[in-house]
Amino acid sequence: MPFARMGRHMVEKLGATIRLLGDPAILDANGRSQPVRGHQAWALLARVLLARAPLDRRTLAAELFPETVDPLGSLRWCLASLRKALNTADCLNGDPIEGRFADDLDIDVLRLDRDDFNIEAAGPLLGALEPRCSPEFATWLLVERERIAGIVESRIRQETIRAMSVEDHGRATRLAELGVRRSPYDESAHILLVKSLALAGRYQAALEQVEATEAVFVAELGEKPSAALRSAARRTISSPPSGISRQAFVISLMQSGLAALSAGAVDAGIDCLRRAVRDAEKHKDAHLTSRAMFELGAALVHSVKGYDDEGSVLLRQSTELARQGAMQPSLRRAFANSAMSRR
Incomplete structure (x- = not known):
């Protein structure tokens, strides 16, 4: 069989998989699950893989087998079980290990930052296992x-x-639901x-x-x-938020415009x-x-130089709509109050 060099050690190429995100498993090159007995063996594998530096055997034994008569013996047994599942004697050796x-060897927990990693399949570390350790x-x-x-x-x-x-x-929707x-x-x-639902055209959803x-x-x-x-949930970027009435949205635009004018942001307010x-x-x-015509017309007359004519036209159009009875009495009063506040 071909070998791969890792540092000064020769390790057999396995093509196997270690899966620790979700229900833990070791799969051979053909996808067959290999038996690993005991929760502590999986805890040991996770601890070794995710350690920032190699851990000595005595420390690992104390962490993983605090109630065992022979912690170091139990550690050796777990290491042998993992090597057997991986079908090699050339890993998980030494002291520190x-x-x-x-x-x-495909190790999911070490591939989280890879573009080809299947993020949808990632579960919690060691799944539901709760090893009885220290x-x-x-x-x-x-x-x-x-x-x-x-x-x-x-x-x-x-x-x-x-x-x-x-x-x-x-x-996008599938991932968002997962999130x-x-x-x-x-x-x-x-x-x-x-x-994601709105962009997919599923506005009601x-x-x-x-x-x-x-x-x-x-x-x-x-x-x-x-x-x-x-x-x-807006249909387009400029659409009003879903569930908000058209009247409320337009009024909010008017209020925003008037606030911008008061703050000196004339262009933004007019827009x-x-x-x-x-x-x-x-x-x-x-x-x-x-x-809206009344507020825009008044703003053009009072706030923008050179736009008096357009503003006057808008004010006249607003007045004509009012005379035709298009406005409710409450709106007439609002117009009157707004006009008084400008004097």
């Missing part, structure tokens, strides 16, 4: 599980955004799911997801998620007011059109 695994090992396992979970969730987020950017909507299942109270994960998420957050956390969640008029006209809402 060094891995020295074959070059083509408190020191239990703390190490807890920290490593959280560290790896953070890496996996970050990868899921990156892959979801990448899938949306290339319009792979099926994969929500992993972090059900992470608003960012829910935003990505809503956005996106809105239903928004409403379901808001209900869960209120019930479990005592408050609604931010407006960014509902904004993610907001023009958008308000456009949206009101687009949806044939005479009441809102009247009000």
Whole structure:
């Protein structure tokens, strides 16, 4: 058989797989699962693979077999069991113990940053196993599980955004759903799911997801998620957030425009007011059109040099709509109050 050089050691090429993210397993080159007895053997393999430096046998024995009469003997037995499953005698040797695994051995926990890593298949470190080891090992396992979970969730987020950017909507939605299942109270994960549904053209599903998420957050956390969640359900970037009435959206544009004008941002304010008029006209809402024209006309007359004529036309159009009875009395009063505040 061919051999691969690793440092000064010759290790047999195996083509096998070590899977530690999810239910742990060792698979041979043909995909057949190899038996490994005992939770401590898997704990040992994870500890050796993820250690920043080789660990001595006495330390490992104390961590993994605190209640055993012969901790070092138990450690030797586990090491032999792992070497047998890997079908080689050239790894997991020495003191301190060094891995020295074959070059083509596929170890999932060491490939998290690889582009070809299947992030959808990644489960928690050692799956549901809870080895009966020392408190020191239990703390190490807890920290490593959280560290790896953070890496996996970050990868899921990156892959979801990448899938949306290339319009792979099926994969984007699948990954976003996985992100929500992993972090059900992470608003960012829910935003990505809503956005992936909206981009796929599933607008009703996106809105239903928004409403379901808001209900869960209120019930479990005592408050609604931010407006960014509902904004993610927009059909287009410029569309109003789903579930918000057209009137409320146009009024918010007018308020934003007036606030920008007050702050001295004239161009931004005029742009907001023009958008308000456009949206009101687009949806044939005479009441809102009247009000938006009034605010834009007044702004052009009072805030922008050289736009008096356009502003006067808009004010006259607004007045005509009011005289034709297009405005409700409450809107007339709003116009009157706005006009008084400008004097």
